[in-house]
Amino acid sequence: MSGQSDGDGGGNSAYGRKSFRRSRSHFADRITADGRDGWPVEAGRYRLVVSRACPWASRAVISRRLLGLEAALSMAVTDPIQDDRSWRFTLDPDDRDPVLGIRFLGEAYDRRESGYPGGVSVPAIVDVPTGQLVTNDFQQITLDFATEWTPLHREGAPDLYPRSRRDEIDEVMAGVYEDVNNGVYRAGFATGQDEYEAACSDVFRRLELLTPRLARQRYLVGDTITEADIRLFTTLVRFDAVYHGHFKCNRWKLTENQVLWAYARDLFQTPGFGDTVDFDHIKRHYYQVHTGINPTGIVPLGPDLAGWRTQHRREELGGRPFGDGIPPGPVRRAEEVAVAGRP
The missing domain is CATH 1.20.1050.10 (Glutathione S-transferase Yfyf (Class Pi); Chain A, domain 2)
Incomplete structure (x- = not known):
């Protein structure tokens, strides 16, 4: 769900005079068991940033809970109301995410790509050590939770993508x-x-x-x-x-x-x-x-x-x-x- 004033959902979107279209996620790196994109599955390394308002982010929240990834992947919940600076951590003390230390999700995007012209969307996974965005690929994140994060699943977790x-x-x-x-x-x-x-x-x-x-x-x-x-x-x-x-x-x-x-x-x-x-x-x-x-x-x-x-x-x-x-x-x-x- 974009951080623009007309928050859209899951990736960035364009609102033209003729039609609505949803853009592909710009940051499509994957967190995998073999780390082939440079991001290996690792307990405690990443933070999932979501809005409970967003249906695309809610997929990740549900999947994380069903698979029991809470201990391996921490979660930040943003304020449902954005401003022009993107999704805000105003639900947290001092209006900052306590793990990432940032006030706006856009700061993690900037650390990945300075001056990125697109919208700031959730769900997003951020690398905690560097504070930079890893992925906002809302279509792939939950599939990887189900298939790449299996060593960190809870005992008795369902197979969501058999x-x-x-x-x-x-x-x-x-x-x-x-x-x-x-x-x-x-x-x-x-x-x-x-x-x-x-x-x-x-x-x-x-x-x-x-x-x-x-x-x-x-x-x-x-x-x-x-x-x-x-x-x-x-x-x-x-x-x-x-x-x-x-x-x-x-x-x-x-x-x-x-x-x-x-x-x-x-x-x-x-x-x-x-x-x-x-x-x-x-x-x-x-x-x-x-x-x-x-x-x-x-x-x-x-x-x-x-x-x-x-x-x-x-x-x-x-x-x-x-x-x-x-x-x-x-x-x-x-x-x-x-x-x-x-x-």
């Missing part, structure tokens, strides 16, 4: 990304009626294609949670709170689709998902940062969040959420979501 299912996972994720994850942004930042209608139609076409699939099976691919579920969840959990109204994706609400609403609640109530969600951060970011869409900055009171804890009965479809593994333990006290941000 080799035997990768082709199907990739295919499902590609459609979800284009039409849903990115589609809500294409609709929300459209500058013309035709552009908006095409993007909005793509969002609901894809959701309606996924509905019968999820009516007959508990998860998107196979009988366990995979990377594909994480990527769909981070959009669904924001749907009624911001995308339905703020981004005008309002053909129907998530709560009006019996299958998708139950699926989203099932994941929300699974350790590692809902316990990372901060609705307060989500709503304040979208409604107060996107001034081009919501110039008054008024944050709506709704929707009622109580429904996220209601019975879903998805277990009747079978499935094993963590495969041969077990759920993660309780959230670390320092990383708990504040009461105002959860139902």
Whole structure:
């Protein structure tokens, strides 16, 4: 999610008069087991910087928790409201990240590439010894968590990107990304009626294609949670709170689709998902940062969040959420979501 005044999400984006387009991540180095890009997997060396408002960053938060990487990879949470200097660490004492010692994420970008002209986005991984950005490749970070960071996974961690299912996972994720994850942004930042209608139609076409699939099976691919579920969840959990109204994706609400609403609640109530969600951060970011869409900055009171804890009965479809593994333990006290941000 970009640090510009019209924060977009996951990498940098361009807002033209004709269409919204999302740029590729500029810093695409990978942290790997063999260190082939110069960044070997190493416990305690890196810091993950996220905004709980951002769906792309939320993928990394969920993956880190499910895999039990908390002890190996520390996490910094930014203020949901940016200013022109990028994502701020104003939630921390003295308005500085206690590990990196910086006030703005942009400082880590500058240490990597002085005068970098692009936006400052989350998720970002920073090398603690040098204080410089390693990667902001939101598409690759979580795949590497699942496949390159395996020696540091907790005992009983799930396999979120099983080799035997990768082709199907990739295919499902590609459609979800284009039409849903990115589609809500294409609709929300459209500058013309035709552009908006095409993007909005793509969002609901894809959701309606996924509905019968999820009516007959508990998860998107196979009988366990995979990377594909994480990527769909981070959009669904924001749907009624911001995308339905703020981004005008309002053909129907998530709560009006019996299958998708139950699926989203099932994941929300699974350790590692809902316990990372901060609705307060989500709503304040979208409604107060996107001034081009919501110039008054008024944050709506709704929707009622109580429904996220209601019975879903998805277990009747079978499935094993963590495969041969077990759920993660309780959230670390320092990383708990504040009461105002959860139902």
